Amino acid sequence: MAGLAVGLVYVAANLPAAPASLPTAPAARGSHVDATLSSATTGSLSISPAKYVGGQRLTWTGSVGHAGVRPLVLQFNMGSATGNHWSTVDGFHDQTQADGSFSFTYPAPSMFNIRYRVKAGEYVSAARVFNAKTQDLTTWVTGQTVTNTNAPARVGVDRTFGITVDTTPDNIYRSPESQGLPVLKGRTLTLQQRIDADTWRTLDTTTVGDDGRGYFTGLTAVAGVAVFRVRAEDYVTGGNQIGWAQSFPLYVLAGQAAQDWYSNLYGSVPNSSVPVDKGPSGGAQPPTSSQHYRWFPSLFDFAWEYGQSLSSPPSRGTRIQGSWTDSSTGSGRVSKFNGGLALDSKRYVGAGPGDFGTTRATLHGNSISQGRWETSIRVRNAYERGGHAYQFLVELIPADAADYDCGAHNITVANISPFSDKVGFGVRSPLYSWNGTTTAPYTPLAKAYNVAVEVANGHLTWFLNGSPVGSVTNDAALPGVPLTLRLSLVGQPGAEMDQTGVISDWQRGFPITTGQQVVSQKKLPRRGAAAPDCSAG
Numbered sequence: 001m002a003g004l005a006v007g008l009v010y011v012a013a014n015l016p017a018a019p020a021s022l023p024t025a026p027a028a029r030g031s032h033v034d035a036t037l038s039s040a041t042t043g044s045l046s047i048s049p050a051k052y053v054g055g056q057r058l059t060w061t062g063s064v065g066h067a068g069v070r071p072l073v074l075q076f077n078m079g080s081a082t083g084n085h086w087s088t089v090d091g092f093h094d095q096t097q098a099d100g101s102f103s104f105t106y107p108a109p110s111m112f113n114i115r116y117r118v119k120a121g122e123y124v125s126a127a128r129v130f131n132a133k134t135q136d137l138t139t140w141v142t143g144q145t146v147t148n149t150n151a152p153a154r155v156g157v158d159r160t161f162g163i164t165v166d167t168t169p170d171n172i173y174r175s176p177e178s179q180g181l182p183v184l185k186g187r188t189l190t191l192q193q194r195i196d197a198d199t200w201r202t203l204d205t206t207t208v209g210d211d212g213r214g215y216f217t218g219l220t221a222v223a224g225v226a227v228f229r230v231r232a233e234d235y236v237t238g239g240n241q242i243g244w245a246q247s248f249p250l251y252v253l254a255g256q257a258a259q260d261w262y263s264n265l266y267g268s269v270p271n272s273s274v275p276v277d278k279g280p281s282g283g284a285q286p287p288t289s290s291q292h293y294r295w296f297p298s299l300f301d302f303a304w305e306y307g308q309s310l311s312s313p314p315s316r317g318t319r320i321q322g323s324w325t326d327s328s329t330g331s332g333r334v335s336k337f338n339g340g341l342a343l344d345s346k347r348y349v350g351a352g353p354g355d356f357g358t359t360r361a362t363l364h365g366n367s368i369s370q371g372r373w374e375t376s377i378r379v380r381n382a383y384e385r386g387g388h389a390y391q392f393l394v395e396l397i398p399a400d401a402a403d404y405d406c407g408a409h410n411i412t413v414a415n416i417s418p419f420s421d422k423v424g425f426g427v428r429s430p431l432y433s434w435n436g437t438t439t440a441p442y443t444p445l446a447k448a449y450n451v452a453v454e455v456a457n458g459h460l461t462w463f464l465n466g467s468p469v470g471s472v473t474n475d476a477a478l479p480g481v482p483l484t485l486r487l488s489l490v491g492q493p494g495a496e497m498d499q500t501g502v503i504s505d506w507q508r509g510f511p512i513t514t515g516q517q518v519v520s521q522k523k524l525p526r527r528g529a530a531a532p533d534c535s536a537g
Contacts, residue, residue, distance in 0.1 A: 043125035045118060047108075051180050054110025054132045054336075055307010057239035061103045062118060062125045063096075070096050070120035074106065077115040077127065086117070096120050107241045107306050108132050111339035112177070134337055135245035136178040138169040138347075139230055141252065142215065148173045150331070150347030151354065152251035154259055155221045162219065165189055165230040165247065168212035174349040174381070177338070181212070184242070187235045189214040194227035194249065197329045197358075208232070221254035225261070228252065234309065243309025246326075248333045248347045266331075266356045266496050287466030289452040290374050290508065294515035300366050302507045304339045310361070317509070322366030330357015332489055340505040342380065343489040345390060345497060351383045355390075355497040360488045363507070367399030367482035372510040373413065374452035374463075375485070377502065379444040382418035384498035389417045391490045392444075392502045394451055396483040405430065408529070409479040411460065414451035416444050418500055423449065425462040425470060426524060427477045434477055434524040436462065436470035448505065454518060455483065461518050468520035485509075 045062035052058060064070070072094040075086040094104045102118060102125075109116070110132045118125040140146050141153040142162035148171045155161050167189075168181040187208040192200035206214040214230070228250045235242040253259045290296060300314035300322060308315075310324040324341070326334035331346045331354050345355040375394055396411040398404050408430045415424035421443050426435035440449060452463040460478065461471040487504055491497045 043118075043123065045116070045125040045128045047128065047130075049182065051182055052108045052132055053135050053181065053242060053307070054108055054305075055240060055242040056108045056132075056182070057105055057241075058108045059103065059105050060118070061101070063099070063101045064118065064120045064123040064125050065100060066120075066123045067098060067100045068096065069098055070100075070123070072096060072102060072104075073119050075117050075119055075124075076109070077117075078111075079113055079115065086119075088119075105239055109339075110134075110304060110306055110308075110336070114339075131177075132338075133179075133181050134175075134177045135167075135181070135232065135242070135335075136169060136172060136175070137230055137232055137245065137247040138166045138172065139228065139247045139250045140164055141250075142217075146171070148348060149352065149354065150248050150250065152253050152262055154253050157221060157223045157255045159221050159254075160218065161221060161252075162215060162217040163191060163228060163230070163250070165214045165216075166212060167208055167214070167232055172347070183210065183212040184208055184232075184235050184240075185210060186237075188233040190231045190233060191216045192229050192231065194229070194328075197327045197360075198325070200229065203228075221252065223255040223258065225258045226252045226254070240307070242307040243312055243336070245309065245335060246333065248344075249328060249331060251331075265494055267353050285376070285448060286450050288374060288376075288450045289454075289463040289466050290372065290510055290515075292466040293518060295372050295374075295510035296514065297510075299368065299371065299509040299511060300507075302341070304336055304341060304506070308336060310334065310336070310341075314366070319366055319509075322363055324361050324363055327360040327362065328357060330359070330491060331355060332357055332359030332491075334359060334361045337380075337503060340376075340503040341487065341507070342501065342503045343392070343487060344501040345489060345491070345499055349381050349383065349499070349501065351499060353496060355384075355499050356491055356495065358488060358490050360486060361504075362397075362487075363485040364399070366509065367484040368509065368511075369480065369482050370455050370457070370512045372452060372454045372512065373483075373485055373508070374450065374510070375413075375487075375507045376448045376450050376505040377414065377416065377444065377487075378448040378505070379416075379418045380501040380503050382445060382498065382500045385419060386496075386498050388492060388495050388497045389419070390497050390500040391488075392416050392500075393486075393488040393490055394504075395486045395488065396453065396455070396479075397486050398479065399482040399484040403481040409481060411453060411455070411479065411483070413453045413462065414449065414464075416449065418445055418498075419443060423451070423464055423469075425451075425453075427460055427472060427479075428529050429476050431529055432474075432476060432526050433529040434472045434474070434526055436522070436524045438464055438469040440464060444502075454512070455479075456512050456517055459517075459519050461520055463518075468518050468522075470522045470524050471518075471520040472524050473519065474526060
């Protein structure tokens, strides 16, 4: 590749569009049926390969324990969240051999601790627990010390350097789910440079080698700060359906001024910061408003069950359209993690410097003016309490940028912080704002919150874990424009923040015409709105 000068002065360019969608596995939703484990005592189920990522082609072999040619269905069980009930995977068809055995290929599920089995009539195979690996990439300046912190690289002005990417890293702290990743030889790797929070310019491509790595050369450092990332592109050969994944941003500081700038702002932990151990979270999922008030069928349901990327359409719904874009002003990243959408403040999952900026995920291509939106959110990890906590926002914003008006029509579905049980919500208009707060029975570190909002003629109503927590019945509060979901991990400008990782397990939209509309007895007070902050985005 020809030498590339990189630094603070960028030429704006748009990131080449990812494919609109990957080939997707049939949606894993169907009617619940009682388990028949007693019939499976002689059955078996094995898969190959043993280590895999979501969407990777697996060979499923085994037996239902009884001779005879019978049609097969594939079933899954979510464990303690669903009890002893099994759901049938829609669209899957195969059959047993005469001796009751089977062998077929099917993409690997991405969720942790999900069980699958094969069923033929009244006979079933043994159940198998699946734990896919989570795609990840680490990057560093070639020849420099490899660390697991994603600390910024330092290079001399006008020096030529390269960037190495590892698609099978084994030194990611507190991330065993990304250790032992398979080598996907020949997969395309794309080196990109940040232009602004929403735009990355493609510089070069290479492919994954036998060692799981890729190498970029010929970059020339211009004095200042340059930010890079590497994307492992869609891998859809040989029956695989693996969507693209990206690294965390890699800051490259060229010259003393750039290094001093970074160190002064983000190079140390706040004096009051102390490590905070997080206990295991989980347990039964809280209720959802969509089930309680019968909002189904969904317009869209992003479930992240197989090999989806941010560019993939929803798994199911009556409007199978739309995709997500990511945005980062600092060290954070949006990624598919397990069976959800994750926003993380930095690479290193622990106390230490390097958490800064705002990271967002925005849904495009599936907006509505009235309806219901619901998502499950939880804090995966938070190892600092230094007085600079990130806020995690679930919002509805105008889908058309021309309607954004500096956030004057935004609806806050939920505003949470890792160590607080307070959940904020509200809406604003150009002249007024309506805000409310409710108290959850636990913090989002302990278990997920299911948050929702209903936008209808004459009212907006907010929900937490299946129950209404507030309403506005003033027509001035209704945005009146098509709205879309946005998830944000919001940092304070120019501040070192407390390490935080959050996840939204699913994101769903529903029409306003189904089920029951709800107006809460708790009405949010109207207040004069402060002037909108057009720099906030």
